[in-house]
Amino acid sequence: MAFSQAARDWYHRELAGIRDAGLFKEERFIHSLQDADIEVEFPSGAKPASVINLCANNYLGLSSHPEVIAAAHEGLRHRGYGMSSVRFICGTQDIHRELERKLTAFLGTEDTLLFPSCMDANAGVFEAVLNEQDVMIADRLxxxxxxDGMRLCKAMQDTYKHADMGHLEEKLVEHQDKRFRLIITDGVFSMDGDLAPLDEIVALAEKHNAMVFVDDSHASGYIGKTGRGTHEHFGVLGRIDIITTTLGKALGGASGGCVSGRAELVEMCRQRARPYLFSNTVAPVIVSGALKVLELISASTERRDKLEANTVYWRKLLTDAGFDIKKGSSSIVPVMLYNAKLAQDVARDLFAEGIYVVGFFFPVVAKGQARIRTQLSAAHEKHHLDRAIAAFIKVGTKYDILGKNKAEIIAKYGT
Amino acid sequence: MDEMEQTVLAYVAKEYLEEDDDRELTVDTPLISGGIVDSFSMVSLKRFLEKKYQIQIPDADASAEAFDTVTSICTVVRRFRPN
Structure with a gap:
């Protein structure tokens, strides 16, 4: 037997170690459509509970939108279920080209290439456009x-302190001997919900002859006046060289991602990016749904405006209640608890109160930075947020953290 | 603390601590296991050492364990430094 008892024992010990460290991840089974109100079976085998979802990336509430579902049905009917091929053999339909053109127009770039996911886009893009003569300078968060994508690329790696423009400039000066410099950042950082200062980053890039890469997965569809992303928010549309983003969050939430940007860089990905070359692309049913999503959000900013209003309201409710939240403007609102066990206990108690949130702690965030990440959606109505804050206040009172600042919470619970 | 330890400690503080970080670093502060330096950002430290001390540190010797404290980092540097 190839999978020997010794091997099995080793994996058992490894998994036990993950459990003992409190890092064991368990799935929760949703018995309904993805939405603001969902039915969740947790723990496994329990009767599904009706809860308010405050932890989805369903920013625009389009995951289960009737028009998106109808468009996906039409796509299924007219273009089928699967392609059974990679793109460059016989896996590209007219609707893939149409979606790439629509994404290019929406993001304000020169060209776009679909990937099976944004994870794949990020895994493939650096290796496709850079080599050992170049340097990648990434924000540490x-x-x-x-x-992972940077590790697959032969270019030199470097990092700068989170959103620290002075440190970034030092690195740009240090690496002037390289052929190309690529500054790499998220648009909206997924754990803190803060925005990369793209206006300053682009200015530094232009001053020191560098290209700019932005992963706008947590921004595309709702950040900026018309939801085009962080580059729109900071007034640098057309000045970002590479944008990667996902169809798996605000833009319908199914799956799929893309590399969008300078025509030559996107073409290099079409020729060389391995996740594009060696796997099937986004299925026709998802392409059809995504086309409808772009049509809906290009026709009206109503959904992103509602999300913005929900975000302002939720941030105010939490602040007025005395929670310590990360300041910002994105729809990711972290409630800071600092202690990993406290974050897990509060999340569990909130679930019992009908509010679905998840605690995050090291190694997902830095040590001593444990938190509950709440995420808003245009699918939320005021009554959802009013019910949620009542539960937060009840649980916050139980743990005596309301009105307490960082030092006071740490003094009580440790880090 | 010798001169090399002082140099490395100063670099680590400047390169990795945020301005509002009031943690005090010593030569024995766990850097990687303590969450101050992660494996992703460790590359600049390795490159700094190689440039400053004119050495090449093989990747296998730049492990998270070997780079966990300023003391252990200096041990690695001395090992690859010409006598």
Whole structure:
């Protein structure tokens, strides 16, 4: 037997170690459509509970929108279920080209290439456009998929302190001997919900002859006046060289991602990016749904405006109640608890109160920075947020954290 | 603390601590296991050492364990430094 008892024992010990460290992840089974109100079976085998979802990336509330579902049905009917091929053999339909053109127009770029996911886009893009003559200079809090993509690329790696423009400039000066410099950042950082200062980053890039890469997965569809993303918010549309983003969050939430940007860089990805070359692309049913999503959000800013209003309201409710939240303007609103066990206990108690949130702690965030990440949606109505804050206040009172600042919470619970 | 330890400690503080970070660093502060330096941003430290001390540190010797404290980092540097 190839999978020997010794091997099995080793994996058992490894998994037990993950459990003992409190890092074991368990799935929760949703028995309904993805929406503001969902039915969740947790723990496994329990009767599904009706809860308010405050932890989805369903920013625009389009995951289960009737028009998106109808468009997906039409796509299924007219273009089928699967392609059974990678793009460059016989896996590209007219609707893939149409979606890429629509994404290009929406993001304000020169060209776009679909990937099976944004994880794949980030895994493939750096290796496709850079080599050992170049340097990648990344914000230290970029998403894990970017870190993985950088590791696959032969260019030199460097990092700068989170959103620290002075440190970034030092690095740009240090690496002037390289052929190309690529600054790499998230648009909206997924754990803190803050925005990368793209106006300053672009100015530094232009001053020191560098290209700019932005992963706008947590921004596309709702950040900026018309929801085009962080580059729109900071007035630098057309000045970002590479944008990667996902169809798996605000833009319908199914799956799929893309590389969008300078025509030559996108073409290099079409020729060389391995996740594009060696796997099927986004299925026709998802392409059809995504086309409808772009049509809806290009026709009206109503959904992103509602999300913005919900975000302002929720931030005010939490602040007035005395919670310590990360300041910002995105629809990711972290409630800071600092202690990992406290974050897990509060999340569990909130679930019992009908509010679905998740605690995040090391290694997902830095040590001593444990939190509950709440995320708003245009699918939320005022009554959802009013019910949620009542539960937050009840649980916050139980743990005596309301009105307490960072030092006071740490003094009580440790880090 | 010798001169090399002082140099490395100063670099680590400047490169990795945020301005509002009031943690005090010593030569024995756990850097990687303590969450101050992560494996992703460790590359600049390795490059700094190689440039400053004119050495090449093989990746296998720049492990998270070997780079966990300023003391252990200096041990690695001395090992690859020409006598």
């Amino acid at each position: 970029v998403h894990a998929s970017i870190v």
